[in-house]
Amino acid sequence: xxxxxxxxxxxxxxxxxxxxxxxxxxxxxxxxxxxxxxxxxxxxxxxxxxxxxxxxxxxxxxxxxxxxxxxxxxxxxxxxxxxxxxxxxxxxxxxxxxxxxxxxxxxxxxxxxxxxxxxxxxxxxxxxxxxxxxxxxxxxxxxxxxxxxxxxxxxxxxxxxxxxxxxxxxxxxxxxxxxxxxxxxxxxxxxxxxxxxxxxxxx
Amino acid sequence: xxxxxxxxxxxxxxxxxxxxxxxxxxxxxxxxxxxxxxxxxxxxxxxxxxxxxxxxxxxxxxxxxxxxxxxxxxxxxxxxxxxxxxxxxxxxxxxxxxxxxxxxxxxxxxxxxxxxxxxxxxxxxxxxxxxxxxxxxxxxxxxxxxxxxxxxxxxxxxxxxxxxxxxxxxxxxxxxxxxxxxxxxxxxxxxxxxxxxxxxxxxxxxxxxxxxxxxxxxxxxxxxxxxxxxxxxxxxxxxxxx
Numbered sequence: 001x002x003x004x005x006x007x008x009x010x011x012x013x014x015x016x017x018x019x020x021x022x023x024x025x026x027x028x029x030x031x032x033x034x035x036x037x038x039x040x041x042x043x044x045x046x047x048x049x050x051x052x053x054x055x056x057x058x059x060x061x062x063x064x065x066x067x068x069x070x071x072x073x074x075x076x077x078x079x080x081x082x083x084x085x086x087x088x089x090x091x092x093x094x095x096x097x098x099x100x101x102x103x104x105x106x107x108x109x110x111x112x113x114x115x116x117x118x119x120x121x122x123x124x125x126x127x128x129x130x131x132x133x134x135x136x137x138x139x140x141x142x143x144x145x146x147x148x149x150x151x152x153x154x155x156x157x158x159x160x161x162x163x164x165x166x167x168x169x170x171x172x173x174x175x176x177x178x179x180x181x182x183x184x185x186x187x188x189x190x191x192x193x194x195x196x197x198x199x200x201x202x203x
Numbered sequence: 204x205x206x207x208x209x210x211x212x213x214x215x216x217x218x219x220x221x222x223x224x225x226x227x228x229x230x231x232x233x234x235x236x237x238x239x240x241x242x243x244x245x246x247x248x249x250x251x252x253x254x255x256x257x258x259x260x261x262x263x264x265x266x267x268x269x270x271x272x273x274x275x276x277x278x279x280x281x282x283x284x285x286x287x288x289x290x291x292x293x294x295x296x297x298x299x300x301x302x303x304x305x306x307x308x309x310x311x312x313x314x315x316x317x318x319x320x321x322x323x324x325x326x327x328x329x330x331x332x333x334x335x336x337x338x339x340x341x342x343x344x345x346x347x348x349x350x351x352x353x354x355x356x357x358x359x360x361x362x363x364x365x366x367x368x369x370x371x372x373x374x375x376x377x378x379x380x381x382x383x384x385x386x387x388x389x390x391x392x393x394x395x396x397x398x399x400x401x402x403x404x405x406x407x408x409x410x411x412x413x414x415x416x417x418x419x420x421x422x423x424x425x426x427x428x429x430x431x432x433x434x435x436x437x438x439x440x441x442x443x444x445x
Contacts, residue, residue: 022356026436029314033325036307037297043306046251047291054283057296060249061288065233065241073241078233085238088231106348110414110427113225114356119435136349149231159353161434166356171225173362175421178371 005123006094006154006165008141010101013126019118019165080149091144091151099141101129101156108140109155112168120156120163133158143167206402209338210363213380217338218373222361222426245288250280251300260299328408331392331401339411340396345386351412355429359409363424378415378422387412390426400428 006017024030035043047056065073080088132139133156143154143165155166211217235241251257258268258277271277295303312321332339365371381388390411392398399408409428416423 020437022431022434022436024431025313025317026315027432027434029312029320032311032313034309034311034322035295035303036309037303038305038307040307041298043295043297043303046294046296046302047288048294048302049247049283049286049288050290050292054247054280054286054288055251055294055296055302056247056249056288056291057251057254057300060247060251060254062246062248064244064246065235066244067235067239067241073235077236078241079236079238080231081234081238082231085234106352109352110348110357110425113360114358117356117431117433119437121437138352157353157433159433164433166433169225171360171362171425173225173360173423173425175416175418175423176362176364177421178365178368 005096006118006120006143007096007098008101008129008139008156009098010126010129010132010139013128014098014124015126015129016123017120017125017163017165018123019120022117022119022164088149090147090149091142093146094142094144094151099143101139101141103132104138104140104155106138109138109157109166109168111173112153112155112166112170114166114168115152116167118154118165118167120165122163133163205364207334207366208332209334209336210377211338211341212373212377213341213343215341216373218370219334219366220370220374221364221366223364225360225362247280247283247286247288249278250283251296253278253280254300256298257300328401328405330403330406331398333402336392337394339390339392339400340394342389342391342396344389345381345384346389346412347386348414351387351427354433355410355412356431356433357412357427357429358431359407359428361426361428363413363426374424375417375422377413378424379417381413381415381424382417387414387427400426 004018006019008015008017035045037043044058046058047061048054049056065075065078067073080090082088129139136158139156140153141156142151144151145167152167152169155168157164157166205221205223207219208222209217209219233241255268258271259265261277262268262271268277295306297303308325310321310323310325311319314320330336363374365374390396390400390413392400400411401408407430409430412427412429414425414427
């Protein structure tokens, strides 16, 4: 089975899809901001350091990891840890590896930001999945393009144009309550409607 | 710092409220081999004096550049390399590597096949949504959730949040209205609600869809933003085998 396929299992059937990224440039074209000099020659952006001493052209910078002593740490020496500092195991890529499909609903899709849209071209498509997608059912499965520590989810759906995979990341948005200051929460047992004490106006 | 926008409800009341982006996932972070903290840093690797073009101008021929590289390290600007690159200014360099003082900024448009179809002077596109801008109107155009998630990719989302007790009631009511309808509402900017949502000058234009949920005394009001339809970009799909 080709590695660059989204492979899913639904019931006792396995389906495999080739995928192509859908983006704005392919659908609508694109716009580019171009800077030209007085002779109509295209120019490139560069960085000028704050003291004006360094003019850094494209490709003139390097992104590195440094420790507290400002020593460079090679990428191969980096270790992934969780919030408590415990080592994390990477999640392998899901491409080419059958992933269990779970039926889901539209609200789950709304709870995710779509990071990528893939047009899916079925290499093999199980009959049950074909029917379910045609009936408008939605599915989700774990998704990891390459080995990493932050797996995403892919939603499978069908519309008038075909079958698509939406790679999503959870928003983490929560329901919001009204914050009531503590002092307002407790009822003042002594409160009355009458002004039964003198107010001090001397301040 | 929270960003404020104005929005109008079905009763044509408007209020200034806060919008927030999704939380960053911080499930993991990188440490060094001895678990010491590390941070990402951008450093100077080369300057305008060490590009191939600059070396060619300095030494005359490619062969001379090669010989100079064997002899010494002209490609390394020892006074600058390794410096932290921070608080920089953006400048433009002409093809000769000189800083540009007079520039013409153009907008070049390409069709989906990558062919250039227009080239014109770049004109700033102002934001249509913001603290000082008119409120986002209530369009009343409701769409089934199942339809919109199949037609549009929601590539950005903003949560609408109250800033005081009054705006809590205001947003709660909007969320409740939308939940009861079981639909999302198309949201666009401008007095007549015909303009795309643009949150900063020259920012990405979006169509918005407002979704509301309530649960007890809590609400969730999310503006789903899309600039991409869910459509095929290749020819017809090949026949699949079952």
